[in-house]
Amino acid sequence: MSDRKGPDMDVELTGGVAVVALPQRIDTQNAPDVQAAFDSLLEDGARAVVADFQATEYISSAGLRVFLAVLKALQKDDGRMVLCGMKPFVADVFDIAGFTQLFTVVADREAAVAAAS
């Protein structure tokens, strides 16, 4: 099928900020789809991105790589990315990898949109 975004990647535009609702899992199996969804968002010109982890229960290093790649791409272009809605498991994985200090992480979507605007 041609739906490379997968079933769970809703993108909402709020005042120039692209808010991405992430899937329940971000792992080896679907990381390429998540990456492709972000790539097309950046190709469409998004420079302020909120990644909302509210529905995400599980992430592995394959998922971390996606966020690092998106962050690098945005930083090259004076863009911003803000992460929000992390559950304890996801927050732990980001912490262990030392990613928490690379990203702006806030509690919820409202705060994230404000920080990205």
Added chain:
Amino acid sequence: MTGIQDGGVAGAPGARSERRFEAARGQIPAVVAFVEAAAEAWGMHRRRRMQLQLALEEAVVNICEYAYERPPGEIVVTVEPSSRRFAVELVDEGVPFDPLAVDEPDLRSEAAERPIGGLGILLVRRVLDEVTYRRDGTRNILRLVIGRR
């Protein structure tokens, strides 16, 4: 207390079991499902099961990437529950490869300098209570252990 036998009570160790998988990324959900069922029967909490799942995914991805010069080979997964600990052994017959000998990435560098990768084994080390590697003849044996808490 009377001397009730070990078997049958909640949190009883359960039996050792073994299954073979193709060493391919697409097999990760099947490996996870096999180990999860045993971990759940052993009484492992959900949070620890997710950590074990993470370690399994990272370890299997490593084997798929490095072990076999002509993929796909095989991974034999053995689950060894005991009263105190839950161990999983991943055995492959690929080239000798000790994932624990790989340097950890520098976690203090800026995003632009971060290499994409090198994080999997770091996660394995941090979420488990014990992880060991040994080479036994033609086999790489990676042992993942979670203790009873």
